[in-house]
Amino acid sequence: MMQTATAKKKSISVIPSKPEYDRSIKSQFKALRVAAYCRVSTTLEQQETSYEAQASYYTEKIKSNPNWKLAGIYADDGKSATNTKKRDDFNAMIEDCMAGKIDMIITKSVSRFARNTVDSLQNIRKLKEKNIAVFFEKEGVNTLESTGELLITVNLQNKTTIILQDKIRRKCVVSCNRDGSKFRVADCICA
Numbered sequence: 284m285m286q287t288a289t290a291k292k293k294s295i296s297v298i299p300s301k302p303e304y305d306r307s308i309k310s311q312f313k314a315l316r317v318a319a320y321c322r323v324s325t326t327l328e329q330q331e332t333s334y335e336a337q338a339s340y341y342t343e344k345i346k347s348n349p350n351w352k353l354a355g356i357y358a359d360d361g362k363s364a365t366n367t368k369k370r371d372d373f374n375a376m377i378e379d380c381m382a383g384k385i386d387m388i389i390t391k392s393v394s395r396f397a398r399n400t401v402d403s404l405q406n407i408r409k410l411k412e413k414n415i416a417v418f419f420e421k422e423g424v425n426t427l428e429s430t431g432e433l434l435i436t437v438n439l440q441n442k443t444t445i446i447l448q449d450k451i452r453r454k455c456v457v458s459c460n461r462d463g464s465k466f467r468v469a470d471c472i473c474a
Contacts, residue, residue, distance in 0.1 A: 316354035317345045320376055320390040323360050334360045341389060354385045367402045377406055380415050392421035 319341030323334040338356050345353045357376040367373055379385050388410070390396050396417065397403035407417055407426050416427040 314350055314352040316384065316386045317348075317351040318354040318376055318379070318385045318388050319345060319356050320373065320388055320396060321356065321358040322370070322373070322390075322395050334358060337391060344389070351387075355379065367397055367399070367406065373397075377409070380410055380413060383413075385415060387416045387418065389418045389420065391419075393419050393424070 319338070321334060321337035321341065323337075338358055342353065342356055345351050355376070357372040359370040359372045376385070376388065380388070393403070396419065397406065410417060411426060414427070416425050418425050
């Protein structure tokens, strides 16, 4: 018996070669969309000028950097940093970050951003997941750097400790002055 072989025709796909990279064409540099966050905690007139000065300073700083594009100035005045829920511009800024409108936030200091460690870290982590940096000028901390979160936590804890110490000193002075004495915070032995 004779066997016959039937050969199946194979289909061949032609894959075009990749075009060579043209080094004469420079890739477009995308400017970083930078927003600033400003905040003053009271509505006192002297604080008003600080608020305006912060907004003006950051507008000029961002516009003067050729690699940055102004994504907005977000500012809450007369708002406490202990809670982010009632800070409308802060929340709008975070929403704009999540919507892909902002690449980096600049603010004066950690305490301008948030004094509450939990709020601060939750927002920083949320931004970090989207690769959005927060840069704190006073402390020189960029949240996308490896030590950013640790430095912020330590800074917030130190500020909280100082605030609590000050409250204790003031209560001590009030307690010492109940008998009509004229103690100052510096004179208080429990300080």
